Amino acid sequence: MIESSRKLPIGIQTFEDIRRDEYLYVDKTKFVWRAASTGKPYFLSRPRRFGKSLLLSTFEAYFEGKRELFKGLAIEGLEKEWIKYPVLHLDLNAEKYDETEGLTSILSNYLTQWEQIYGEGEDEKTLSSRFAGVIRRASGKTGRKVVVLIDEYDKPLLQALCNENLLKEYRDTLKAFYGVLKSSDRYLRFVFLTGVTKFAQVSVFSDLNQLQDISMWYDYATVCGITKEELEVTFKQELELLGKVNDMTYEETVDKMACLYDGYHFHPSGEGVFNPFSVLNALKAKEFSDYWFQTGTPTFLVELLKDSDYDLRTLIDGVEAASTAFTEYRADSDNPIPLIYQSGYLTIKGYDKEFKMYRLGFPNDEVKYGFMNFILPFYTPIRDGEKRFYIGKFVQELRSGDVPDFLTRLKSFFADFSYELSEDKERYYQVVFYLVFKLMGEFTEAEVRSARGRADAVVKTPKYIYVFEFKLNGTAEQALQQIDDKGYLIPYLADGREIVKVGVEFCAETRNISRWLVE
Incomplete structure (x- = not known):
């Protein structure tokens, strides 16, 4: 039997666990230091299973001053102070949001945990007032400004896309809750939100006009995902084993991996990246398969396509769009392209500088054939x-x-x-x-x-x-x-x-x- 003793972090989204338990890790800490050193409020849109949760966990360990976890990584030679800050980490990924109480319950639960540490205010009755109070008291008690990390900020909205009334309730709740980040700016050291989609109607983007959306910035094009160089440097031994099992040369194996899992571009001049979830699963199973597509059923995308009467042939062959037409999603729009792009089913394939038009297409064969196979029963x-x-x-x-x-x-x-x-x-x-x-x-x-x-x-x-x-x-x-x-x-x-x-x-x-x- 052909085996490797090295540990692949499949399903491990906690940076501390990866480092302490000696899982293989693709070093992204230079991006953590760059963001922390050059700004405060950030937003990053990336597809599901693309490493957003691990990135936020890395920020958390960094701002908690856990220097020992970063030994041998890029940030070790960049950071000199290692100051410990109070960190409020909100993860909306795990809950099922099929009714109003799902959202209010998880927000209240996090607030209760934080209030046990930093205290609660007698007159703070709403979710937003409690959030503001926690931030204020955390800063006062520690003498440090607060770090707020919000993972999958839009998960409730995505799950309610086909329920107009529930979507409105979630939007109103989150608008008030995220609005606290603007009014509490004086107490905040750093804010980072991740999600799949930039929802135009949520005030985090309209009220927080200083929020930096780095989703399509050249400097952060590879902050999530795995570059070809990172793949071959970090996983060379696993790639060789994958090739042996499938009777392929090393070069053939890398080419096959690229055909199936590479091709994501988040800036027209930025380096492409592989889907990390599919890469890790293929290396672990020693088999080429459609791993990323099997983890989710994008029913809401099909409903959007059918409701908008969008011509699938145009989508499959590749579509042209101005950046404003595919970087921000409006629930009342008949344009499904922003959500399809941000969900990872389309990526940047080219850019016309003269007319400022992007060409979007499927990133790779896993997504191309996975998407069409999923679509077929609906038509x-x-x-x-x-x-x-x-x-x-x-x-x-x-x-x-x-x-x-x-x-x-x-x-x-x-x-x-x-x-x-x-x-x-x-x-x-x-x-x-x-x-x-x-x-x-x-x-x-x-x-x-x-x-x-x-x-x-x-x-x-x-x-x-x-x-x-x-x-x-x-x-x-x-x-x-x-x-x-x-x-x-x-x-x-x-x-x-x-x-x-x-x-x-x-x-x-x-x-x-x-x-x-x-x-």
């Missing part, structure tokens, strides 16, 4: 467990050259659509075709038209190149003629594989494939 009648079966059969039939079976299966696929689903507009069917062919791309070379002058779909297998043209209001003969007239075959003539033309009629009345011709 089609297939159940979750049937996804791989359908896509696998589609791929096998084209690999073997069995186009009639492929199209027959696709026809039966559409026949299962409910009447309510199939009443939707023409674009609905185009999206489903699009998803099917895109998902096949995980196992074959599959392209779907995203610009004029190309066939609707092209699938490449070891033996064949298939060129598909679909006609909603036309004949299979016209589809084949269009393939010839538009020169869709020309890019593949020198390839050497057998080229197969497929013209398909789609009947609007029956809402299904009606005829096809294969040449």
Whole structure:
């Protein structure tokens, strides 16, 4: 059995535990010192499972003066004083916020713990007045200004996105609570909030006009996540073991890791990072899989997409957006892009300096195919467990050259659509075709038209190149003629594989494939 005796910190989000129990640690302490030395109130948006909680825990240990935990790390050579401050660390990540009491209960519980240390005021009845009182007394009793760390500040809001009344209650509660950070500024040494989304309507961003949102700052592009250099320096032994188990060279292993888990960019000129959760799990299990996507079901994203009538094809191919259009989420907006980007399903792929437009796309294959596999049951009648079966059969039939079976299966696929689903507009069917062919791309070379002058779909297998043209209001003969007239075959003539033309009629009345011709 191939094993490593080194400990990987999967599920360990406490910096002190990682250091005392000798888990492997990717050193991010230079960012901690930089933030603590150059400012006070910060906000950082990063996707879930990206190391935000560990980062705040590192800040906590630093501000509590636990110098011994930082031995051998970058900050040891930077920090000279190691002053101990009172730290109020609020973590909203663990609770389930399906009713109003969930939020008020967890806030009150934290306040009670702090009041046992720093005392309570007789006239402090509301959550916000108690919070202000704790901050004031903590500063007075210790003679030091207070450090406030808030992890996943937006978790209640995200869980209430599809419940308008509950969302409003949570917004009002948090607006008052976070507003204390402005009125208590004189007592605060440092404030750091993390979350997934920058909610425009929460006063922490409107009232705290001095709050520094470092989510897209160049200097903090790699504060969470793992760079390629950090991956190879910290986990070289584990990468070698992963390669041996999977019969791959070291270079092939690193390339595979990059294809699946790398590609996140939080500044157009910043270095890319790997998803730390997926990296650690792949190294521990010695297997490549979709670890990050399996930890959460972004149902709220699907609801946003459907409510906004957003064209999935545009999203999957990559979308352009001004920074103001994807860095701040408004619950009353029909634009789902900010939440999809900040949740980690899109990342920065390019930037047009002249027009100040960003190009966003999937960061890697884990997210790309995970997202499409998750989306498919919301747009089609297939159940979750049937996804791989359908896509696998589609791929096998084209690999073997069995186009009639492929199209027959696709026809039966559409026949299962409910009447309510199939009443939707023409674009609905185009999206489903699009998803099917895109998902096949995980196992074959599959392209779907995203610009004029190309066939609707092209699938490449070891033996064949298939060129598909679909006609909603036309004949299979016209589809084949269009393939010839538009020169869709020309890019593949020198390839050497057998080229197969497929013209398909789609009947609007029956809402299904009606005829096809294969040449």
